Amino acid sequence: MDFRLTEDQRALRKGVRELLARLFGREALRAAVDAPSPSLDRELWRELGAAGFFALRLPEEEGGVGLGLPEAVLAFEEAGRCLVPGPLVATHVAAGAVPGAAEGSTVVTEVDEGLVPWLDEADVVLGDVAGAAPMRSVDPLTPLHRVPGLVGTTGVPDTADVLPATGVAVLLTAAEQVGSAAATTEMAVRYAREREQFGQVIGGFQAVKHLCAGMLVRVELARAAVWAASVTADPVEIAGAKLLADEAATGNARDCLQVYGGMGFTWEADVHLHLKRAWVRAGLRLPAARAEEVVAAGL
Amino acid sequence: MDLAHSEEEEEFRARLREWLAAVLPTLPARPDPLDWPARRAYDCGWQRRLYDAGYADVHWDASPTQRLIFLEETELAGAPYVGANFVGLLHAGPTIAAEGTAGQRDRWLPGILRGDEVWCQGFSEPEAGSDLASLRTRAVRDGDAYVVSGQKIWTSHAEVADWCELLVRTDPTASKHRGISWLAMPMDAPGVTVRPLRTLAGSTEFAEMFLDEVRIPVGNRVGEENDGWRVTMVTLSFERGTAFVGEVVACRRLLGELARTARRNGTWDDPVLRRRLGRLSAEFQALWRLTQANVSEAQATGGVPGAGGSVFKLHYSHARQELYEAAAAVLGPDALDLGRDWTLDRLSSLSYTIAAGTSQIQRNIVAERILGLPKGR
Ligand SMILES: Cc1cc2nc3c(=O)[nH]c(=O)nc-3n(C[C@H](O)[C@H](O)[C@H](O)COP(=O)(O)OP(=O)(O)OC[C@H]3O[C@@H](n4cnc5c(N)ncnc54)[C@H](O)[C@@H]3O)c2cc1C
Numbered sequence: 200m201d202f203r204l205t206e207d208q209r210a211l212r213k214g215v216r217e218l219l220a221r222l223f224g225r226e227a228l229r230a231a232v233d234a235p236s237p238s239l240d241r242e243l244w245r246e247l248g249a250a251g252f253f254a255l256r257l258p259e260e261e262g263g264v265g266l267g268l269p270e271a272v273l274a275f276e277e278a279g280r281c282l283v284p285g286p287l288v289a290t291h292v293a294a295g296a297v298p299g300a301a302e303g304s305t306v307v308t309e310v311d312e313g314l315v316p317w318l319d320e321a322d323v324v325l326g327d328v329a330g331a332a333p334m335r336s337v338d339p340l341t342p343l344h345r346v347p348g349l350v351g352t353t354g355v356p357d358t359a360d361v362l363p364a365t366g367v368a369v370l371l372t373a374a375e376q377v378g379s380a381a382a383t384t385e386m387a388v389r390y391a392r393e394r395e396q397f398g399q400v401i402g403g404f405q406a407v408k409h410l411c412a413g414m415l416v417r418v419e420l421a422r423a424a425v426w427a428a429s430v431t432a433d434p435v436e437i438a439g440a441k442l443l444a445d446e447a448a449t450g451n452a453r454d455c456l457q458v459y460g461g462m463g464f465t466w467e468a469d470v471h472l473h474l475k476r477a478w479v480r481a482g483l484r485l486p487a488a489r490a491e492e493v494v495a496a497g498l
Numbered sequence: 499m500d501l502a503h504s505e506e507e508e509e510f511r512a513r514l515r516e517w518l519a520a521v522l523p524t525l526p527a528r529p530d531p532l533d534w535p536a537r538r539a540y541d542c543g544w545q546r547r548l549y550d551a552g553y554a555d556v557h558w559d560a561s562p563t564q565r566l567i568f569l570e571e572t573e574l575a576g577a578p579y580v581g582a583n584f585v586g587l588l589h590a591g592p593t594i595a596a597e598g599t600a601g602q603r604d605r606w607l608p609g610i611l612r613g614d615e616v617w618c619q620g621f622s623e624p625e626a627g628s629d630l631a632s633l634r635t636r637a638v639r640d641g642d643a644y645v646v647s648g649q650k651i652w653t654s655h656a657e658v659a660d661w662c663e664l665l666v667r668t669d670p671t672a673s674k675h676r677g678i679s680w681l682a683m684p685m686d687a688p689g690v691t692v693r694p695l696r697t698l699a700g701s702t703e704f705a706e707m708f709l710d711e712v713r714i715p716v717g718n719r720v721g722e723e724n725d726g727w728r729v730t731m732v733t734l735s736f737e738r739g740t741a742f743v744g745e746v747v748a749c750r751r752l753l754g755e756l757a758r759t760a761r762r763n764g765t766w767d768d769p770v771l772r773r774r775l776g777r778l779s780a781e782f783q784a785l786w787r788l789t790q791a792n793v794s795e796a797q798a799t800g801g802v803p804g805a806g807g808s809v810f811k812l813h814y815s816h817a818r819q820e821l822y823e824a825a826a827a828v829l830g831p832d833a834l835d836l837g838r839d840w841t842l843d844r845l846s847s848l849s850y851t852i853a854a855g856t857s858q859i860q861r862n863i864v865a866e867r868i869l870g871l872p873k874g875r
Binding site (some may be wrong): 200204205320399407415420430490 | 499500501502507522565566695725753754757767772773774775776777779780781783784785787788790791795796798806809812813858860861863864865866868869870871872873874
């Protein structure tokens with residue numbers, strides 16, 4: 200047993216991080232936020248496709264990269280870190296099944312938990328969207344439609360509900376959450392080391408330090424869960440990983456906002472973008488109440 | 499990332515599992531948890547059986563992965579807890595193995611592994627808990643011995659211990675971290691008085707220790723004179739980093755038990771409670787994965803667990819307390835019955851966020867040593 204990343208996995212992570220910094224750095228993020236209405240950047244989508252982001256798990260014979268779920272998780276963690284917008288997970292999962300998805304020439308979205316992200320911009324929509332009505336999405340970079348009558352299933356689900364394809368989507372969403380949680384931790388720590396009050400940096404105040412320490416604990420726990428689930432692909436472990444990753448992403452964004460103080464409440468700071476996206480992801484792909492039920496059913 | 503075990507490790511697991519299945523049913527009944535001498539005998543008897551079967555050395559000689567398998571299998575099978583041997587096996591022993599001379603290793607390690615000698619930890623003092631380095635117990639050199647006077651407190655298992663890992667101040671003029679030494683003190687030395695303290699759980703799990711001119715041979719010092727703080731950091735990193743690993747598995751087992759009880763008594767039908775158990779299950783599973791990650795990291799970097807242990811301990815101690823709160827909700831009125839193991843364990847669990855460094859202190863460590871935030875007051 201060796202839980203650490205292999206050389207190849209490290210290299211992959213580094214490569215994806217550099218690619219995303221080039222394709223979707225902070226300036227691109229802010230430009231997207233300031234656009235009059237959210238629109239999907241097709242150029243970005245195609246470049247992601249060309250880099251193999253969507254075809255990562257497709258076999259090489261089918262034109263894919265031939266890697267596995269652990270590698271996909273690392274790539275999605277990076278996407279979550281820099282808040283790449285768009286139905287990344289749906290398109291990735293559709294690669295190989297929906298023509299063009301693997302190459303990034305087709306944008307695929309899906310009905311999920313009674314919501315459809317990016318409905319107007321997608322080329323292919325999986326699921327029944329009859330009567331879908333637009334909402335004013337809380338996340339400026341994730342337009343949402345509401346599908347009538349389709350609120351997330353309630354009651355005790357069978358673990359079989361989290362079937363392989365769905366499981367992958369849940370896990371990759373969790374990976375994005377971990378990336379976001381790690382990003383907000385780093386933002387908070389950086390800010391705490393720079394911002395001064397009462398004649399010292401605020402990171403010297405224990406109340407601030409303890410918030411930051413708590414953030415790191417959430418990230419480490421969620422990341423261990425997500426990475427392990429990517430290796431075992433066990434539905435119960437995936438549900439647990441999503442649960443902890445949602446908590447890490449939303450909890451850390453909130454704590455980051457607290458560390459930033461008034462600055463955190465401004466539109467200019469990226470903190471709220473992380474929090475809002477984390478909320479959206481937490482509401483999609485097996486939200487907490489059902490994830491808890493899945494894990495409980497495994498007891 | 500590879501969670502699979504080697505063939506050799508799986509063979510080890512299979513052999514151990516078979517051995518446990520044969521041995522556990524033959525064990526005598528567990529003693530009254532409040533009766534420490536009986537518990538010592540029981541815990542040491544178990545350690546002796548492990549030793550005779552060749553499993554004692556997993557603690558220090560086996561690969562960390564093999565050690566994980568050992569903890570996983572023994573806990574899942576419901577084998578006895580290390581109990582009175584906690585300090586010896588899980589932090590004094592590892593410290594001596596890492597920092598002791600060959601002679602010291604030969605002198606103390608076999609006794610710990612065989613379950614012949616029980617250790618306790620004499621670090622805290624009435625005025626020095628979280629601020630451990632402000633300890634005042636004095637040791638004055640007199641020929642080939644230190645003469646030690648002072649007071650220790652909350653010393654777990656002191657009542658039944660043979661040896662104590664003792665922190666003393668050997669240089670009162672040096673700055674507070676510089677003048678400390680780490681000694682192995684025989685508990686039967688003249689001048690050692692142990693006065694049991696009752697815990698809130700009603701047991702005498704820990705004690706006060708009064709040291710009145712106790713002579714301890716200089717050869718019992720582990721590490722250099724006045725270099726005890728560094729040795730202490732090694733001890734604490736074992737205490738926080740690895741000592742609770744098996745208990746995560748125990749929590750997973752307990753949670754399974756709790757779910758069965760809840761299904762029997764109908765509380766499982768309460769979705770709020772059911773989800774609470776689900777969440778806890780996810781947390782303990784993740785803690786186990788985090789442990790594997792920490793162990794892999796330590797195995798790669800060679801030895802002593804780092805500040806990552808504090809990350810683990812922080813979440814673990816809170817999750818375990820939450821487990822007992824959930825248990826109380828499942829048990830209803832029975833949760834108020836001290837005759838139930840759950841009730842006693844719930845009381846004991848209140849110490850988890852205090853002992854081995856409070857959660858506040860762990861957060862300082864994470865913030866300063868991992869995140870690089872400035873040291874504050
Ligand atoms: C069951 C049990 C077993 C134990 N066994 C042993 C043993 O075998 N050997 C041994 O040596 N010791 C043992 N201890 C002692 C234990 O290590 C100490 O209790 C612990 O380190 C805390 O010290 P304290 O009790 O002096 O609390 P204090 O240090 O007085 O702390 C009181 C409160 O103040 C907070 N606080 C203190 N300093 C800070 C700070 N800098 N920042 C923020 N908050 C702070 C603490 O978090 C705590 O909430 C045991 C304790 C328990 C409960």
